[in-house]
Amino acid sequence: MVNLITKIKDLELKNPVMTASGTSGFAEELNDFYDVSLLGAVLLKGITLHNRDGNLYPRMAETASGMLNAVGLQNKGVDYFIKHIYPRIKDYDTNLIANVNGSTVEDYIEVTEKINELPNISAIELNISCPNVKEGGMAFGISCPSAIAVTHEVRKVCSKTLIVKLSPNVTDIAEIAKAVEGQGADSVSLVNTFLGMAIDAEKRIPLLSTVTGGLSGPAIKPIALRMVWQVYNAVKIPVIGMGGIMNATDAIEFMLAGASAVQVGTAIFKDPFIPVQIVDGIENYLERHKLNSVSEIVGALQI
Amino acid sequence: MSKKEVRDFLIIENRPLNNSNFFIKLKSNENLPDLFPGQFVNIDIPEQNEVFLRRPFSIFEVDYNDNTISLIVKILGKGSKKLTEIGIGKTLNLVLPLGKGFTLPEKSDKVLLVGGGSGMAPMLFLAKKSGLLKGQVHLLIGARAHSDHIVLNEYAEYGHFFYATDDGTFGEKGYVTQHSVFKHSLSDYTKVYACGPLGMMKAVAAEAKSQNIFCEVSLENLMACGFGVCLCCIEPTTKGNLCVCTEGPVFNVNDLKW
Numbered sequence: 001m002v003n004l005i006t007k008i009k010d011l012e013l014k015n016p017v018m019t020a021s022g023t024s025g026f027a028e029e030l031n032d033f034y035d036v037s038l039l040g041a042v043l044l045k046g047i048t049l050h051n052r053d054g055n056l057y058p059r060m061a062e063t064a065s066g067m068l069n070a071v072g073l074q075n076k077g078v079d080y081f082i083k084h085i086y087p088r089i090k091d092y093d094t095n096l097i098a099n100v101n102g103s104t105v106e107d108y109i110e111v112t113e114k115i116n117e118l119p120n121i122s123a124i125e126l127n128i129s130c131p132n133v134k135e136g137g138m139a140f141g142i143s144c145p146s147a148i149a150v151t152h153e154v155r156k157v158c159s160k161t162l163i164v165k166l167s168p169n170v171t172d173i174a175e176i177a178k179a180v181e182g183q184g185a186d187s188v189s190l191v192n193t194f195l196g197m198a199i200d201a202e203k204r205i206p207l208l209s210t211v212t213g214g215l216s217g218p219a220i221k222p223i224a225l226r227m228v229w230q231v232y233n234a235v236k237i238p239v240i241g242m243g244g245i246m247n248a249t250d251a252i253e254f255m256l257a258g259a260s261a262v263q264v265g266t267a268i269f270k271d272p273f274i275p276v277q278i279v280d281g282i283e284n285y286l287e288r289h290k291l292n293s294v295s296e297i298v299g300a301l302q303i
Numbered sequence: 304m305s306k307k308e309v310r311d312f313l314i315i316e317n318r319p320l321n322n323s324n325f326f327i328k329l330k331s332n333e334n335l336p337d338l339f340p341g342q343f344v345n346i347d348i349p350e351q352n353e354v355f356l357r358r359p360f361s362i363f364e365v366d367y368n369d370n371t372i373s374l375i376v377k378i379l380g381k382g383s384k385k386l387t388e389i390g391i392g393k394t395l396n397l398v399l400p401l402g403k404g405f406t407l408p409e410k411s412d413k414v415l416l417v418g419g420g421s422g423m424a425p426m427l428f429l430a431k432k433s434g435l436l437k438g439q440v441h442l443l444i445g446a447r448a449h450s451d452h453i454v455l456n457e458y459a460e461y462g463h464f465f466y467a468t469d470d471g472t473f474g475e476k477g478y479v480t481q482h483s484v485f486k487h488s489l490s491d492y493t494k495v496y497a498c499g500p501l502g503m504m505k506a507v508a509a510e511a512k513s514q515n516i517f518c519e520v521s522l523e524n525l526m527a528c529g530f531g532v533c534l535c536c537i538e539p540t541t542k543g544n545l546c547v548c549t550e551g552p553v554f555n556v557n558d559l560k561w
Contacts, residue, residue: 022532022533022534023528023532023533024532025531025532029530029531029532029549030532032306032307032530033306033307033308033309033530045532045534053543053544054534054537054544057524057525057536057537057538057539058524058525058535059534059535059537060525060526060527060533060535060536062354062355062356062527063355064353064355065352065355066355067355067356067527069527069533069535071533071534071535074534074537074544217355218355266527268528268532269356269357269527269528269529269532269533270347270355270356270357271309271347271396271398272307272309272398272528272530273309
């Protein structure tokens with residue numbers, strides 16, 4: 001038996017496979033297919049202080065080896081989550097991680113304070129990288145001073161494991177990672193989607209109502225992998241890798257590049273069972289390579 | 304509701320019905336979950352690098368005796384085109400059952416089912432599943448021309464059929480909403496159901512609403528996942544933005560902001 005237990009600071013995962021926020025609802029939708037306790041963690045859909053209707057339709061465009069989305073953090077707000085959703089999901093036997101969003105630093109603080117009170121939420125992922133909202137979101141994640149400011153304030157009110165989700169839409173992602181590490185982030189997760197766009201040439205119109213949106217899927221994997229590698233070499237805190245992971249081999253590549261755990265996102269749209277298959281595939285890889293623990297492959301890239 | 308699953312099916316039929324529509328029959332080697340008219344399946348398109356996401360298709364027929372599902376596939380792009388080219392004996396991977404189906408009529412209802420193009424598929428499934436007498440079910444099917452019409456004689460026992468074509472080459476000339484059944488006798492029906500092009504469904508909905516007749520339509524907004532996690536296929540409703548894949552694809556027109 002190989003050991004798949006993974007630690008992100010004080011957070012213990014039964015295996016290193018998580019889902020990515022915005023691709024697995026509030027865990028219930030995946031639980032309609034299989035028992036979510038098979039997963040290391042489920043990242044819940046992004047939560048904001050107030051109800052958000054999100055962007056106008058169309059919000060999605062298929063692209064080469066991937067897709068663009070412009071959902072815009074549609075959710076019913078943190079109070080609705082606490083009252084109506086949390087009671088239904090709190091007893092799932094996996095780590096539930098809340099993805100916290102805001103238009104202002106005050107928003108982030110208030111949502112974090114409320115989530116922090118929920119005993120069955122294992123950790124908070126601070127999303128400073130959503131490319132689909134007009135105010136806040138990615139704006140916080142693309143400069144060091146704003147990333148520092150929001151992480152600093154949220155850290156003060158967050159007693160749970162704090163993961164900061166980084167945007168790839170920056171010149172130097174390692175610099176941002178170091179900046180949030182300096183403010184007490186327990187981990188960084190990367191990458192969120194790449195800003196992109198798609199056009200209908202015949203109609204001469206954009207395919208998304210917002211013109212631009214976030215690119216995900218296998219198309220972004222090599223860039224995401226490079227960024228995980230750069231961040232792993234720049235920080236001491238655990239790195240959670242994501243970006244186009246479709247199978248166990250992809251996940252292992254991210255771990256070899258330095259990710260302690262991975263998040264599976266867009267692949268879930270293709271097949272909701274992929275995260276579970278990745279858990280099995282990692283186990284199989286470790287057995288084939290005669291390794292006892294998954295921690296042995298983290299950053300084990302030989303150069 | 305049945306638990307959702309991802310399952311392989313064998314293609315046992317794949318043949319053209321006319322210029323743009325194909326009939327595809329799929330067989331599972333295990334018992335099928337309960338499937339209702341208006342529900343859909345999401346199909347992974349094999350052997351095609353340019354198609355990343357699955358393609359959703361409404362269920363046309365279900366046979367629990369031999370565990371088969373049939374679909375009517377209209378060629379709209381690369382995904383549907385590829386699907387019609389895959390040979391018998393090959394495997395397709397489906398996610399099912401997805402979505403909420405139509406509200407089944409009650410014994411006393413007289414229903415009008417309006418189908419446009421391949422949108423007739425769930426209408427025929429509903430006619431068959433309604434449990435109503437033939438005289439209580441009227442089907443009004445529209446298409447551009449005679450050559451686009453799918454005529455399935457084996458469905459004659461489930462209702463009375465009326466046809467419309469844009470060019471008048473089959474049935475009455477004009478849109479379904481210009482058909483004499485729709486124009487003059489809509490008030491005879493207690494429930495109206497529609498599936499087809501958006502413009503057609505909006506026209507049907509507007510008339511049914513104005514006469515205060517129960518009306519459900521089936522939407523086909525672009526979706527990535529099909530099971531309520533991507534939040535891409537939203538439709539603005541009186542209850543906010545709802546996912547067509549999980550809260551629909553069938554909606555009562557009174558809930559839509561049309």
